[in-house]
Amino acid sequence: MTDIDDLLAAYDQQMRGVPPHPPAGVTYEQDGPLLRIVGQFRGFVSAPRDVGVRGGELDQLIIRQRDYFAARGEAVEWKTRGHDQPADLTERLLAAGFVPEEQETVLIGLAKDMTAAPALPSGVTLRQVTEDVDMRRIAAMESVVWGQDWSWLGDDLIARVSAAPDEIVVMVAEADEEVVSAAWLVFREGTEFAGLWGGSTLPAWRGRGIYRALVAARAERAVARDVRFLHVDASDDSAPILRRLGFRAVTTTTPYVWSPPQP
Numbered sequence: 001m002t003d004i005d006d007l008l009a010a011y012d013q014q015m016r017g018v019p020p021h022p023p024a025g026v027t028y029e030q031d032g033p034l035l036r037i038v039g040q041f042r043g044f045v046s047a048p049r050d051v052g053v054r055g056g057e058l059d060q061l062i063i064r065q066r067d068y069f070a071a072r073g074e075a076v077e078w079k080t081r082g083h084d085q086p087a088d089l090t091e092r093l094l095a096a097g098f099v100p101e102e103q104e105t106v107l108i109g110l111a112k113d114m115t116a117a118p119a120l121p122s123g124v125t126l127r128q129v130t131e132d133v134d135m136r137r138i139a140a141m142e143s144v145v146w147g148q149d150w151s152w153l154g155d156d157l158i159a160r161v162s163a164a165p166d167e168i169v170v171m172v173a174e175a176d177e178e179v180v181s182a183a184w185l186v187f188r189e190g191t192e193f194a195g196l197w198g199g200s201t202l203p204a205w206r207g208r209g210i211y212r213a214l215v216a217a218r219a220e221r222a223v224a225r226d227v228r229f230l231h232v233d234a235s236d237d238s239a240p241i242l243r244r245l246g247f248r249a250v251t252t253t254t255p256y257v258w259s260p261p262q263p
Contacts, residue, residue, distance in 0.1 A: 007108045008083070008250040011231060012049045014191040021167060023159030032061060036068070041152035042257070043069040043076035050085040058086065062096045066258050075259040081106065082252035090256065098256035104233040109247035111194070111227050117216035118209035124175045126217055130165070132158050138172060138182040138198075145200045157184070169221050173201075173210045180205040185218040192228040194218075199238060211241060 002010070018028055018035055026039040033051045037044040045065050053061055062078075069076035078093055090100070120126070129135070132154075139154035160168050167189065173181040183198035196218055199211055222230060233253050234242055243249070 004248060004250055007229075007248065010192065010229070011106070011108060011250060015188065015193055015195075015231065016046060016048055020189050021164035023156070023163040025159065031064065034061065034065065036065065038072075041156065043072070043074050045076060045078040047078070047080075047084070049081070049083065051089070054086055058089070059092055059096070062092055062098075066096055066098070069258070070260060073260055075257055077101075078256045078258075080254050080256055082254075090254070093256040096258070098258045101255040101257055102235070103252050103254045104235055105239045105249050106251045106253050107232045107234050107239065107242050107247035108250055109230050109232075109242070109245065111219050111222040111230050113246050114219035114230060115216050115223060117213050120173070120210065120213055121175075121205070121208045124173055124180065124205075124208075124210060126171055126173050126213060128169060128171050130161055130170070134172060134179075135161070135170070137179045138170070141179045141182060141202065142198075142200055145202060160186075169218060171214055171217055173205075173214060175205070181210045181214060183211075183214040183218065185221055187222075187225060187227065193231055194222045194225070194227045194229075196230055196232045211238070212245070215242070215245065 022028055022037075026037065029036040029038060033048055033053070035046040037046070043065075051058065051061065065076060065078065078098060080090060080093070135157040136154040138157065139150050139152070142150040142153055157168075157170055161170065167187045169185040171183055172179045181199070181201035183196065186195040186197060188194065196215065199214060201210055219230060230247075232238070232242055232247065239249070
């Protein structure tokens with residue numbers, strides 16, 4: 001397999017540009033080196049590996065993003081990676097009021113090596129879904145898993161499927177008509193990559209091969225589309241499973257989030 005440096009270079013080159021086909025109501029705006037995404041459940045800022053500015057100029061770039069979303073009354077996430085430059089980027093985000101969320105590991109694997117599926121528990125089936133009602137069911141399951149209102153996720157998945165149905169595959173694992181796990185595969189046109197997202201499972205169903213089965217099912221669909229690499233932003237729970245499957249860690253990612261003051 002390609003070495004870590006080559007994997008990371010391909011990831012930086014292919015996965016940090018402007019995504020195609022925004023959902024309805026979502027716009028992309030360029031601000032210098034940054035891509036600003038507006039119209040989601042919270043704002044999002046994507047940057048290249050090196051933003052290309054330093055010191056006070058970088059501070060002003062950060063403050064401009066914060067103030068843009070403050071004027072909209074919205075939170076904003078600046079997605080950082082562990083190898084980003086300059087080295088003091090995160091310190092300057094902190095100084096501007098951004099707060100780090102949980103760090104995850106960016107893992108990359110060969111799609112063709114990830115298609116072997118374990119046997120599912122008795123009564124559990126996998127299914128690709130496209131209907132709005134299923135996206136709402138996924139959001140309800142995620143709300144239980146995370147102990148927060150994730151209803152926004154249903155809206156997000158519905159909008160993405162509507163905008164570009166060929167760019168996303170949403171799958172559920174069901175038992176007795178209950179969604180017990182869900183995950184989706186996002187293609188990036190013009191690249192060698194597809195992204196694995198979701199993968200949350202209700203506590204009572206964990207450790208029984210469902211997560212690995214959803215990885216394999218999505219890998220099969222990626223291979224059918226001639227995708228070479230799968231990438232994942234993996235939590236500490238998911239990363240060991242994915243490493244055992246052959247995924248390799250290339251960097252880390254940490255969201256830095258600014259939220260409007262509460263009234």
